[in-house]
Amino acid sequence: MKSSSFKNPLLPYVLLMPTFLILVVFLFYPAFETFRLSLFKVHPYSGAERFAGFYNFRKIFTNPEYLSSFWRSLIFAIIVVIIGLMFSLFVAVLLNQKARGMKLYRSFLIWPYALSPAIAGALFNFLFNPANGLIGYFTGVRTWLTDSSTAMLIIIIAAVWKNLGYNIVFYLTALRNVPTSALEAAAIDGAGPVRRFFSITFTYLSPITFFLMVMNTTYAYFASFGLIDVLTEGGPAGSTQILIYQLYKDFFVHSKIGYAAAESLILFLLVVGITMLQFQTTEKKVHYQ
Amino acid sequence: MIQTRFQTIRLHTLLILAVLIICLPVILAIIISTQSEAQVLSYPPRLFPGSSTIDNYNKAWRTVNLGRLMFNSAAIAVSVTIGKVILSLLSAFAFTHFEFKGKQFFFFLILVTLLLPVPVRIVALFDVVRGFGWIDSYAGLIIPFWASATGTFLFIQRFKTVPVELIDASRMDGCRPMQYFFRILLPLTKSTIGALCVIEFIYIWNQYLWPLMATNSDNMRVVQIGIKMLMNSESSNNWGVIMAGVVISMLPPLLLFFVLQESFMKGFALQSEK
Numbered sequence: 001m002k003s004s005s006f007k008n009p010l011l012p013y014v015l016l017m018p019t020f021l022i023l024v025v026f027l028f029y030p031a032f033e034t035f036r037l038s039l040f041k042v043h044p045y046s047g048a049e050r051f052a053g054f055y056n057f058r059k060i061f062t063n064p065e066y067l068s069s070f071w072r073s074l075i076f077a078i079i080v081v082i083i084g085l086m087f088s089l090f091v092a093v094l095l096n097q098k099a100r101g102m103k104l105y106r107s108f109l110i111w112p113y114a115l116s117p118a119i120a121g122a123l124f125n126f127l128f129n130p131a132n133g134l135i136g137y138f139t140g141v142r143t144w145l146t147d148s149s150t151a152m153l154i155i156i157i158a159a160v161w162k163n164l165g166y167n168i169v170f171y172l173t174a175l176r177n178v179p180t181s182a183l184e185a186a187a188i189d190g191a192g193p194v195r196r197f198f199s200i201t202f203t204y205l206s207p208i209t210f211f212l213m214v215m216n217t218t219y220a221y222f223a224s225f226g227l228i229d230v231l232t233e234g235g236p237a238g239s240t241q242i243l244i245y246q247l248y249k250d251f252f253v254h255s256k257i258g259y260a261a262a263e264s265l266i267l268f269l270l271v272v273g274i275t276m277l278q279f280q281t282t283e284k285k286v287h288y289q
Numbered sequence: 290m291i292q293t294r295f296q297t298i299r300l301h302t303l304l305i306l307a308v309l310i311i312c313l314p315v316i317l318a319i320i321i322s323t324q325s326e327a328q329v330l331s332y333p334p335r336l337f338p339g340s341s342t343i344d345n346y347n348k349a350w351r352t353v354n355l356g357r358l359m360f361n362s363a364a365i366a367v368s369v370t371i372g373k374v375i376l377s378l379l380s381a382f383a384f385t386h387f388e389f390k391g392k393q394f395f396f397f398l399i400l401v402t403l404l405l406p407v408p409v410r411i412v413a414l415f416d417v418v419r420g421f422g423w424i425d426s427y428a429g430l431i432i433p434f435w436a437s438a439t440g441t442f443l444f445i446q447r448f449k450t451v452p453v454e455l456i457d458a459s460r461m462d463g464c465r466p467m468q469y470f471f472r473i474l475l476p477l478t479k480s481t482i483g484a485l486c487v488i489e490f491i492y493i494w495n496q497y498l499w500p501l502m503a504t505n506s507d508n509m510r511v512v513q514i515g516i517k518m519l520m521n522s523e524s525s526n527n528w529g530v531i532m533a534g535v536v537i538s539m540l541p542p543l544l545l546f547f548v549l550q551e552s553f554m555k556g557f558a559l560q561s562e563k
Contacts, residue, residue, distance in 0.1 A: 006386055008387065015383035016379070018376050018379065019377070019379070023399075023436050025417065027410065028405075030411075030417055031405050031410040033416070034409070037413065099300055099301070101301075105304045107547070107550065109304075113491070114543045115315075118516050118517065119513075119539050122531065122535045123314040123317075125520070131526055132332075132528070161311070161314070222406055229501075230517050252502055257412060260412050268409040275403065
């Protein structure tokens with residue numbers, strides 16, 4: 001027991017009470033209830049429930065539309081993570097150099113942090129729109145958003161672009177925590193800047209990289225909803241529909257409650273999987289240091 | 290390590306290139322927001338300001354009642370942020386300054402919330418909020434978001450760096466826990482509070498899915514949904530008006546971001562430490 005703690009039997013519970021009231025009513029209970037409903041057939045209007053076992057899950061996994069959303073989300077997330085992190089790390093390394101005007105550069109490079117996915121959607125909708133989009137004018141191709149083979153590409157570009165500010169902020173802070181002593185020692189040993197970066201800096205960056213991988217994956221899976229709703233609404237022909245959009249349609253548009261609950265449970269399992277992956281990798285890192 | 294002239298020039302070139310990639314879509318949006326429908330459609334595209342600035346901003350403001358939507362977004366973002374800051378300050382104080390039964394368990398419960406983003410509980414959350422009669426109301430957009438794992442962890446980290454001698458000395462002076470909290474801890478936590486305010490305000494201001502589901506009257510919509518409403522109501526080529534709406538709606542979080550940038554960066558530095 002820490003000597004520096006207050007002795008008061010009741011106060012800590014009073015302090016925690018508001019938080020736990022909110023957690024129980026708006027997080028734990030709804031989560032539990034959603035998972036329960038995944039095993040039921042629910043009437044869209046009366047709300048009458050009938051136990052259905054794994055019926056919803058069987059339906060989900062035999063639905064080709066769902067399955068293609070599933071794989072599309074996965075590929076989308078992987079590409080957004082890889083391109084987003086590589087570009088942000090590159091920019092953060094540039095920003096970490098000593099030169100004039102760095103603070104100004106920093107401001108202009110991280111401010112998209114404050115932009116929303118919906119705004120990114122509107123901006124890229126303008127750039128790529130078939131009637132008078134600038135990209136259409138410069139490339140001679142006007143069908144970027146209306147062709148089901150290229151629409152996803154635009155979603156990826158917009159999603160990566162929107163999250164650059166966030167990623168650069170984290171990489172920049174992490175780069176500043178890399179001890180200069182290690183870098184100088186390596187320099188004395190004759191390691192060039194490129195080797196120094198990959199053998200030392202990159203090692204120190206691995207925990208933040210794993211953290212950002214998780215954050216960007218959840219961003220791709222969930223927060224990109226606004227982007228897609230403004231940019232393509234899942235189209236054309238379902239070619240940009242990812243799991244969160246599918247869930248929105250099944251629950252909110254088609255009122256398939258039990259079915260949507262089962263989709264939520266699958267999303268939950270994905271989140272758990274990603275998080276466990278992060279815990280494992282960060283634990284390794286602790287041993288490493 | 291001394292840089293050569295060539296290296297300095299290369300660095301600046303690359304940085305300017307990065308700034309362009311990141312800023313160009315928004316610069317274009319600002320330019321387009323000044324152009325009339327004919328100017329937007331001109332061929333080749335017109336890449337300098339047009340003559341329709343006031344008309345566009347006026348029209349964007351009126352078409353979707355942007356003033357009301359901005360007010361809603363601001364009221365919601367401010368209320369959620371204040372609630373989150375207060376609740377996470379209190380729970381972080383409990384976790385760092387008291388020993389009590391079930392501490393580990395409570396901490397575990399807060400950790401678990403990271404696994405439960407809105408989409409994985411949305412089906413029943415919608416029912417709960419409807420049960421309270423909160424659909425299409427501020428309460429439904431504010432109260433469910435008051436608990437924050439991010440905030441609690443951020444403040445726990447900050448509180449842990451406060452020297453132990455401070456609490457021992459104040460206890461010796463007969464300082465009661467809440468006096469210590471308000472007089473000593475809070476003033477030391479200012480920049481972390483600033484950082485959390487930026488993070489949460491922007492996060493809530495930019496939310497899309499929940500406000501889309503939990504509101505249905507035009508009066509209760511938020512600004513993010515307003516962008517979509519504007520795109521649907523304007524003829525598809527009238528990008529000047531749409532971009533005017535976009536520019537208006539991104540101003541509040543940007544302003545906050547630039548004003549509180551320093552404390553935001555400090556808070557981030559804390560958060561990314563293990």
